[in-house]
Amino acid sequence: MALASGVRFAPRALLRPWALLRGTTLGRTEPAAGGGGDGARRFGSQRVLVEPDAASGVAVMKLRNPPVNALSLELLTELVISLEKLENDKTFRGIILTSDCPRVFCAGLDLTEICGRNPAHCAEYWKAMQELWLRMYLSSLVLVAAINGACPAGGCIIALSCDCRVLADNPKYRIGLNETLLGIIAPFWLKDTYVNTIGHRASEQALQLGSLFPPAEALQVGLVDQVVPEDQVQSTALSEMARWLAVPDHARQLTKNMMRKATADRLLRQRDADTQNFVSFVCRDSIQKSLQAYLEKLRQRKG
Numbered sequence: 042m043a044l045a046s047g048v049r050f051a052p053r054a055l056l057r058p059w060a061l062l063r064g065t066t067l068g069r070t071e072p073a074a075g076g077g078g079d080g081a082r083r084f085g086s087q088r089v090l091v092e093p094d095a096a097s098g099v100a101v102m103k104l105r106n107p108p109v110n111a112l113s114l115e116l117l118t119e120l121v122i123s124l125e126k127l128e129n130d131k132t133f134r135g136i137i138l139t140s141d142c143p144r145v146f147c148a149g150l151d152l153t154e155i156c157g158r159n160p161a162h163c164a165e166y167w168k169a170m171q172e173l174w175l176r177m178y179l180s181s182l183v184l185v186a187a188i189n190g191a192c193p194a195g196g197c198i199i200a201l202s203c204d205c206r207v208l209a210d211n212p213k214y215r216i217g218l219n220e221t222l223l224g225i226i227a228p229f230w231l232k233d234t235y236v237n238t239i240g241h242r243a244s245e246q247a248l249q250l251g252s253l254f255p256p257a258e259a260l261q262v263g264l265v266d267q268v269v270p271e272d273q274v275q276s277t278a279l280s281e282m283a284r285w286l287a288v289p290d291h292a293r294q295l296t297k298n299m300m301r302k303a304t305a306d307r308l309l310r311q312r313d314a315d316t317q318n319f320v321s322f323v324c325r326d327s328i329q330k331s332l333q334a335y336l337e338k339l340r341q342r343k344g
């Protein structure tokens with residue numbers, strides 16, 4: 042993690058995700074719709090679509106794990122790999138992260154990955170979640186979240202790891218950490234990220250109450266940076282990106298690292314203990330029961 046002008050400081054090789062990609066199409070490159078030259082070629086995987094624009098140095102990364110972009114192990118893995126690919130390509134300076142699924146940015150942890158699963162699976166899953174957060178939080182690229190749908194819990198983690206958040210102005214698109222309402226508890230590194238973003242008192246309230254903020258309130262509390270009409274989310278995210286990219290990379294990257302390193306280091310120092318805590322917590326009978334009940338409620342809510 043040496044730091045110098047233009048240096049990448051994201052921790053590498055913390056996870057070996059390649060083995061998980063059985064049967065996926067990661068790395069496939071195809072021409073973007075209506076595109077022609079190299080700058081318009083898109084790549085990605087089954088669940089992460091990357092539309093790179095070499096001319097601007099900005100890639101749009103779209104989550105496409107229908108119906109709700111739940112963070113399955115495969116999606117987490119593919120996100121980490123796509124991020125790493127862009128980090129390693131000197132052409133790119135920024136990523137706009139958005140959803141390819143209508144009305145939902147990301148529904149958070151895929152509850153089927155932690156309901157009725159054995160401890161080894163839960164541990165593998167949690168390590169992948171930690172890995173994604175570390176990579177995003179410490180990314181040397183500018184990350185802008187173009188939040189075009191509901192953004193609860195793990196979805197909010199992803200948005201919070203970005204440098205800037207633009208939310209579509211739709212009362213159904215609520216954002217926040219609602220873990221307590223599921224009977225679970227946000228880990229310390231997520232709490233720290235919340236505090237870093239909206240302050241201690243607001244986090245204390247919002248975390249305990251499991252608040253999901255509608256757009257105007259999310260803006261007011263500082264959880265997002267802009268709220269704009271739905272059809273302007275992408276263009277506003279691009280304008281924000283231009284503002285961030287106007288700053289020399291090395292100065293911005295070193296400053297980002299200075300602001301975020303202590304928070305990330307706290308997890309890096311106790312990753313195994315955090316994994317054990319997560320596993321022993323979610324594998325408790327009482328927690329399994331409340332997660333099952335929550336999933337059941339979601340399923341019944343339909344139709």
Ligand SMILES: CCCCC/C=C/C(=O)SCCNC(=O)CCNC(=O)[C@H](O)C(C)(C)COP(=O)(O)OP(=O)(O)OC[C@H]1O[C@@H](n2cnc3c(N)ncnc32)[C@H](O)[C@@H]1OP(=O)(O)O
Binds near residue numbers: 225
């Ligand atoms: C202890 C450590 C804590 C770690 C920190 C992180 C925690 C988490 O992320 S926990 C997950 C929290 N997520 C939520 O509470 C969101 C739950 N989902 C919703 O509120 C809604 O689905 C929605 C607002 C995201 C979208 O609503 P809608 O478009 O109406 O879609 P449906 O509710 O009909 O859902 C379609 C389909 O997807 C299933 N589903 C939804 N969320 C999840 C999920 N997080 N994991 C797995 N599956 C999910 C839902 O059950 C429906 O399934 P089917 O009925 O089988 O079609």
